Amino acid sequence: MSRGDKSSYTDKQKRQAKHIEESYEKKGTPPAEAKRRAWATENKVSGGGKKH
Template identity: 75%
Template sequence: MPRGDKSAYTAKQRRQAEHIEESYESQGVPTKEAERRAWATENKMSGGGRKSGSGRGKTTSTRSQPKKSSTRTAASRSKKSTSGKTRGRK
């Protein structure tokens, strides 16, 4: 399978990538760049082509959620640290 071959992707993945590509193009991104970004986005969302390799991987519903933004994690960390302040050494 040559690099860039899309035969390992399901029809749903191809359809989603097409919609993502159209969205990027409507934002003014050049066609080739929009296609590249669309497939990168689809790979990130679904974990790559589902029809190749050993097994099909986890379903979308059981796959872990995307990472929280750093500002959210920092905010939750600061809330925790204020409640239980530790004393310094004597």
């Protein structure tokens, strides 16, 4: 798995990251930065990737 590959995330984690990304964009964050921050936030909250 390469860096940046989101295939190991659950649908819920992807959905949450998308909502976080949209929130950052509403606050005026550039799209690329918003996406980076959203995934960093999701990793902090969920611990990253699928959990059993």
